Amino acid sequence: MSALVLLSALILVPWVTALLVRRAPSDERGSEIAIAGAAVTLLLAVAPLALMHGGSFDGVGPTLPLVGARLHLGLDGYSVVMPLLVAGMQLCLLIAGRRAVLDRPNLAAVLSTASATIAILCARDLALFGVAWVATLIPGERLIARKEVNDPLLRRTYRLFLLGGTLPIVAGIAGIAWLAAQRGAVAPFDIDEIHRVGLPAASQPVLFALLGLAVLIRRAAVPFHGWLPVLLERGPFGVALLLGQAQVGIHLLLTVVVPLLPEGSAAGMPIIAGVGLLSTVHGAVLALVQTDLRRMIGYLMSSQKGVMLLGIASMNIQSVSGALLQGVASTISLTGLAIVIWAIEARTGAADTRKLGGLVASMPRAAAFFFLLACASIGFPGALTFVSEDLLIHGVLHVHPVLAVIMLVATAINGITVFRAFQRTFLGPAPRARYAAVESMLLRERVVLLSLVALTVVLGVAPTRLLVLREGVVDRVVEQIHP
Template identity: 40%
Template sequence: MSPTLLLTLLVSLPLVGALFLTVPRQHTLARITATGTAALTLGLAIAALLNAGSETPASGVTAPWLGVTWHLGVDDAGALALPLTALLTLVTIVASPRHSSGQRFLTALLVTESATLGFFCARDLPLRLGFFLAMAAPLAAQLAREGRAWRPVRAYLLAGTLPLMLAVALVGLLSWHTGVATPRDSLVRDLPHGWRMGLCTLLLVSVCARLAVVPFHSWLPVLMTRGPLCVGVLWMNLAASLQLLTQVIRPLLPEEWATVAPALGSLGAGAALYGALLALVQTDLRRMLAFLLVSQSGLLLAGVTLGGPTGLPGAWLQCLSMGLTFTGLELVVRAIEARTGTTNLDPRSGLTVRAPRMATVFLLLGLAALGFPGTLGFVSEDLLLRDTLGAHPLLALPLLPALALNAITLLRAFQRAFLGPRRVPSTPACTEDLLPRERWTMLTLVALLCVSGLWPSVLAHPPIAPGRYSSLSASFHSWGLRTAPGNR
């Protein structure tokens, strides 16, 4: 199969499945259709990963009336994002509670997956920005039917969409006017400095809104608390935003990037600490995860803007780790809600006795999220912190207490939700542990975190220096050096 056909099928298959789901059908049939579509998409994504690097970017759709030709292809980082996007979609469909994964939810999830895959496959800037814009369409369609409680989400969705629409229109107009299909190479170079700074500002505002970086963060707790969309969808936007920063804005506008990078790094470090403080005081598991995501988004922004040669692979590995850990944690939280009717941190719940598998999975995912040795989170945080603190120790200083507070938050949540005393017998109790479909999907996430933690060099982009973090003993040795009394 040619690379063009493979990538075209990969991008269009979830959209085709979403179109089938627009026809009213039984809930079971809708889930089977969505599951089959996600499974086939995962297979195509793995095939694209195996072919990455062996083929040059292939020509895609030609638009004669515009005088341009769009190109499809994958680089090293995009090739890794493709199977992970497909995997998180499949895991979300399989493990989500049936009552909260209706036909509208499944349709929105598949449309978001299609737009995300298109973003990572697009090689031309107008097409890539168009897919980035389309990733917000399913959420906008759902919010059109909601009430006043969703006003913060609508406001920030508008704030992140309008600048991007202007940027897409500007780049598309310039590409059509000059006939240049890849404006990254020659088009923007000819723009006046003011136009380049304006384009950079528009893109950065949209990226910060998608990342939920302070002060563009208040929509995320509302969406996590009341919305049906899962962390997997949020991770797709986060990974695309990170790719836009590192592969588009930074190489396309180097002078403007050098001007705004210190301010963005300070904003990210402050957002990491701010989100960690708010997550610590939450009494609801959903809101706690939302503010932890705000903290992690700030960490990524600081790593990309303040980091050097190893800061970029550290930020990318941290992004991959976030997708696996927080998707699993959110699915566990939704399983708790489906069984108990609440996500409040009640110290009298005592879920360990009644749901030991659920408690074990939550603990393992929590340890991976806080960077336990032997997991991908440990390697990514170590790379990111070493490089960021080495390059800008004062600007990146808030990252240290932020990560410590995040670890305290997750361990405290586990203690209160699972290790408390059992309720009195007259109180309704959760007696059902993880179902087989939930158990195996979450264990898959845990296994991937551990395996990738042992061999992270194959995931990093740019590649990590040979010999670093290639074994479990190296991870434990580095962890020992970091926690030794003389190095604290």
């Protein structure tokens, strides 16, 4: 099977499954179809890891004659893991998700969002990249439109996110393609072709500003952070987690911005580092004062995303390696925490810690999973986050010692946040007697959460394969900024 066919199937399977789900005769049947499609997607995402040779898995298809865009799909040592992560998240959410809220429109939205996200990660043509970037936002918009009367704040926030996350990247891609065509590029949207002809140094700061803005908005960096906590608290949870946890902003930075705009990146990365540090501290402090568990997770994600931005922008081998590893580690642990919160809310009708308490008696397994995943999310020894944060902090320490110390303080605050949330939710007296009759976790929920805990421990004990796989990409990215 050629790379182009395999990657096309990887993108299309969840999208076709979403169409089948919408036509399903019932929500129950739709759930079965969705889980089957997600399982096939996960199997397809494993294949590039086995078939990749020479650090790349690449395929080129036909070119649109008038536009100059071509069907060019590919993965490298960094991006080859990311579709696997998205497909795994999708399957976990569909298996463990609340059946009461995962009706056919929600199931189809999760599948469509995952399909578009995988398309971003596989795209080696900027036209396809831009279309997929916009497509990730449309399913959420359609779901939220149904709630417009009941929740106008959610709709306004999402519209700002939709426009803010779309306009800069569309303008940046158009500018890059136009400049590449002026320099004789045969396919002005193709990333490899643009890299071959190069872009004028004088234009790179403006292009970096446009694409950097898109990265910061998608990464929920300060001052563009507001959409993520609101979406996780009020929006469709499955779609919100996919949008919040998929590392497409980092992918844009590593795949497009740094390779095509090296001069602009060299000048702009200190700004990215400053914003990343501010986001790390800001998210940690705001997460600390939240009482709603959903909103708390949103600010924790924002803080973790800031840590990764700081690591990438520090531009040395250790910090970049740690940031990429942190993307995998935080996705696993925070997705697991979010699923536990989802399960608690399904049984108690509340995600506010002021209305919870004493749940360890009725939900001991949920308490255990929350505690283990909380440890994993803050870098407890044995978890993958321990390795990633160690690499990241050492890398940042060599470049920005003061920033590294501040980042450590923010990490400590995140630790206080998750353990205080555990104490308020599971320990102490229950404010309502009815919580004594709360149902325990279902088998499907326990299987998913146990798999996530096992995965973060296994990768934490043996992270070498992930580090070696990405070594070539990390070296190339750092060399492009510091030749």
